[in-house]
Amino acid sequence: MARTKEFNEDQALDKAIEIFWHKGYNGTSAQDLVNHLGLSRSSLYDTFGDKQKLFVKSLQRYQQQNQDSLKELLENAENIKIALTEIFKQAVVESLQDRITKGCFMVNSSVELAMHDPEIAKIVHNNQKTVEDIFCLSIKKGQELGQISDKQEARSLARFIFNNYSGIRVLARAGERDKQVYDDILKAIFSLF
Amino acid sequence: MARTKEFNEDQALDKAIEIFWHKGYNGTSAQDLVNHLGLSRSSLYDTFGDKQKLFVKSLQRYQQQNQDSLKELLENAENIKIALTEIFKQAVVESLQDRITKGCFMVNSSVELAMHDPEIAKIVHNNQKTVEDIFCLSIKKGQELGQISDKQEARSLARFIFNNYSGIRVLARAGERDKQVYDDILKAIFSLF
DNA sequence: TAAAAAACGGAACAATCGTTCCTGAATTAG
DNA sequence: CTAATTCAGGAACGATTGTTCCGTTTTTTA
Numbered sequence: 277m278a279r280t281k282e283f284n285e286d287q288a289l290d291k292a293i294e295i296f297w298h299k300g301y302n303g304t305s306a307q308d309l310v311n312h313l314g315l316s317r318s319s320l321y322d323t324f325g326d327k328q329k330l331f332v333k334s335l336q337r338y339q340q341q342n343q344d345s346l347k348e349l350l351e352n353a354e355n356i357k358i359a360l361t362e363i364f365k366q367a368v369v370e371s372l373q374d375r376i377t378k379g380c381f382m383v384n385s386s387v388e389l390a391m392h393d394p395e396i397a398k399i400v401h402n403n404q405k406t407v408e409d410i411f412c413l414s415i416k417k418g419q420e421l422g423q424i425s426d427k428q429e430a431r432s433l434a435r436f437i438f439n440n441y442s443g444i445r446v447l448a449r450a451g452e453r454d455k456q457v458y459d460d461i462l463k464a465i466f467s468l469f
Numbered sequence: 470m471a472r473t474k475e476f477n478e479d480q481a482l483d484k485a486i487e488i489f490w491h492k493g494y495n496g497t498s499a500q501d502l503v504n505h506l507g508l509s510r511s512s513l514y515d516t517f518g519d520k521q522k523l524f525v526k527s528l529q530r531y532q533q534q535n536q537d538s539l540k541e542l543l544e545n546a547e548n549i550k551i552a553l554t555e556i557f558k559q560a561v562v563e564s565l566q567d568r569i570t571k572g573c574f575m576v577n578s579s580v581e582l583a584m585h586d587p588e589i590a591k592i593v594h595n596n597q598k599t600v601e602d603i604f605c606l607s608i609k610k611g612q613e614l615g616q617i618s619d620k621q622e623a624r625s626l627a628r629f630i631f632n633n634y635s636g637i638r639v640l641a642r643a644g645e646r647d648k649q650v651y652d653d654i655l656k657a658i659f660s661l662f
Numbered sequence: 663t664a665a666a667a668a669a670c671g672g673a674a675c676a677a678t679c680g681t682t683c684c685t686g687a688a689t690t691a692g
Numbered sequence: 693c694t695a696a697t698t699c700a701g702g703a704a705c706g707a708t709t710g711t712t713c714c715g716t717t718t719t720t721t722a
Binding site: 509 | 697
């Protein structure tokens, strides 16, 4: 009876992620969304409700994507320590090649919105806990395998890793383009493992 | 001949820092500024030009205040390593007692604006360089005094410290209130020194 | 073919945005 | 006292904000 949906909702969400990530929530106007998603105003509002709902969906999708790839990367790793360094090196590569420096969508949203929007705060906290747990489990495994020093508790190391990941993403968002700066930080971080 | 200025410009700037810090640039309206600074719309615009100029002046003042106190703290320290841990412990205390979690005004501004406002980007980069240098000099001194391990280069450690400071401020901004989380991070950081 | 739904384009909404301008009162120094 | 300047208050500016609504076209399936 009815016409079938033409655009893929997830593809639209990926577009939304891009522009929210780049410009932030307050910096992105409804017109920006229309232009970037390639949808009409009406379709956009019919499909996603309003700007805030669209943002929340975008952030949740981003979170899921990142957690999945992180999990996969660490679970399939032969050497946990090497895998962790690879994750950071990858973040550095992205930061350097990013012509429009976007940083991390989750970090950006934390800073901009967590404080004023309880729904965003919930997502941020959930992300923090989940990522921390992923790190912690892997580090424990690495310690059992003798790949990572067990001088420090796994939980402490996981939180430490998470903290430095945030820091690096802020650095990238601030526009740092000197590879040496990142390399210095990475050197210090992984001298601990 | 003329009436003298009644309000102190620096006091007004301190008020501006407060609200910009709390709400961000885009989140702070002209009306917010009028209410919080206690100035009339006209006085505000006569004195500071426009919103962007006021923001820049606020951020510059914040930067100066922080760099001064950081410099003083480290220069007067007997033991550099202890002084560094004190700086971080202080940041944790502030993060925990901050009922409205503000994080760090400089970090917040980096994330929100550095990418879209070249003037802010300049301030952010200048701050990064300056703070890094302050850390680096002190760490060198600490290494010469045998208070800090010289296994790592001072420059690398300075950048590492800066990175973790950013991370912690993001964590605070995101609303983290569990002291154990901060303590775990600090423990890991300073096991390196 | 007819009904149902999807999508578009665009007009229109009230609200808020940053900013400018004007008036009038307050205060100062000559 | 007078001229100059600083404030407050508020009206008003055009622009932009997020959002709603309507009319039309397109596509689908029963």
